[in-house]
Amino acid sequence: MENNFKTISLPALIWKWRIHLLVIVFVSGAGAYIFSGPQFIKPMFKSDAILYPSNLIPYSTESPTEQMLQLLQSSDIRDSIVSRFGLMKHYEIDPATNKFPRTKLYNIYADNVKFSQTEYESVRIEVWDSDPELAAKMVAEIIRLLNIKARELQREKSREIVVIGQKQLDAKAREIDSLSAQLREITDKYNIIDYQAQVSAITRSYYRALADKKSPAALEEMRSAMKNLREQGERFNALREMIDRANAHYNDIKIALENSKKDVEKELSYSNTVAYPLPEEKKSYPSRLLIVIVTVISSLVIAILFMAASDNLASIKSAINPGK
Secondary structure (H helix, E strand, O other), rough: OOOOOOOHHHHHHHHHOHHHHHHHHHHHHHHHHHHHOOOOOOEEEEEEEEEEEEEOOOOOOOOOOHHHHHHHHOOOHHHHHHHHHHHHHOOOOOOOOHHHHHHHHHHHHHHEEEEEEOOOOEEEEEEOOOOOOHHHHHHHHHHHHHHHHHHHHHHHHHHHHHEEEEEEHHHHHHHHHHHHHHHHHHHHHOOOOOOOOOOOHHHHHHHHHHHOOOOOOHHHHHHHHHHHHHHHHHHHHHHHHHHHHHHHHHHHHHHHHHHHHHHHHHHOOEEEEEEOOOOOOOOOOHHHHHHHHHHHHHHHHHHHHHHHHHHHHHHHHHOOOOOO
16 A cells, blocks of 8 residues: 655745744743743742751751751641741632632742751751741741751750759669668667777777777777677678768769750750851743743644644545545
8 A cells, every 4th residue: 555644854845934933932932931920920029047956966867958848847846937938928818708718828828938858967948928028037937947957856855864864863862861860870879970980999998998998898898889880881881882882973963954954045056057048130930931941842843743744644635536
């Protein structure tokens, strides 16, 4: 069967339809230029900042940069920005006529406010808005709220540590008081003050008394004192060691508690800004030139395909009905 399709020469096709293609280029380009104007597409300006995390203590295996991203995406910061700048009204959302105004607001916010991690472990904040001044102010406010949020979390964690530390300190103080009471009881009842010194002294006195043939009553009194030292000395020494260890532990807890109290009162910054937000002088979106170029090229491709199909269809009809 004879092949009725012609091989299409692109240059020949373009030359044949050159007038039509020129019209298409002009109309599509003019249309794209007009409909990409501010009357149809609201121009958007971008303001951004780059931050490095500082003084952030990760809660798990996350890095400080990842923790900063989590804080930036918190609902507290988002809701504060929405309230501070009246974004419901600014985004022209009418709660009276919109069925889900808050959902729409949050979706627009998510499209216009973006956070990302850079390749250098810093965080980029981008805000897009039709008002360049407002975009820059929003970025600056997000940074301020980030520091407040991080400070609140750090203080909350420090307050918990203070409560736990105070309980440990009180418990250790009660333990020391109990041990000291037991030690005083031994001292008062058995007259033991310094075990090692008393053992040495009474041993010397006892053997000297034996040599001097002291009275049996005096010897018996020394034997009673030696018996007390022998029976209560070990407990006396154990209590002294336990009190020393408890006092050392008490001091460690007290130092940690004082440091935690200082953490509660600290006014730290939790981000270092290396690129500050500034109002943009030239809109970032839409790119009018890009829209015109893409529209013209797309229109030309579609038109050429249509014209090629039209020529082939004409050839097929001619082959089927050669006399017509």
